Amino acid sequence: MNCTQNKKIEQVKETTMIVGIDVGSEKHYFRAFNWRGIELTRKPIAFSNSMEGFNSFYNTIVELMQKSEL
Template sequence: MNYNQNHKIAQITESTLIVGIDIAKDKHVARAQDYRGIEFGKRLIFENRIHGYQKLLDWVARLQEKNQKTHVMFGVEPTGHFWKSLAYYLNAKGYDFVLVNPMHVKKAKSWTTIRPQKMIRKTHVLLHRWLRMVDTLYRTFLTVFMPS
């Protein structure tokens, strides 16, 4: 196993709160869990605007405090350009933000028993499941480096 794989695996620990976000044009859906897949709270629907992003961070702060998590990792499936403003915002606030390859999300959808009609509402669940996978063969998320 090379350094890059080890580094990716080490990013998610017991103290990490994983937030999977399903990106859309107007409203995003977020879900939080730990590295074992235990979900925290209900899903959060927030707008693709600055006040929606602040709502997300307030929600995450409450979950962090309640569940004693010191690190947060946000993961999204990049759809169009709608993820970019959220990425810039979270990067400016100092949060880890990773992209999950859409092909891997599509493949993960075929592994589930979720009906296709419900899949659109469940993509955020797949994203955080994908982020917490420890199998190095499938550990293919990318850290986003935003220009300053």
């Protein structure tokens, strides 16, 4: 995808959640921010490298989206 920096910035809307993930071999950490860069998680949240861990990650993201009305 050949986008300029401005095109990428234009893609971020009021309903956008930005999630950063630090991937490890057994445990991962993530933080979530709204479109203005305000942190929604307050601290990094850990989840394991398993289906159960991914489901925990996914459910947390859904909860954050609902709480933040994203």
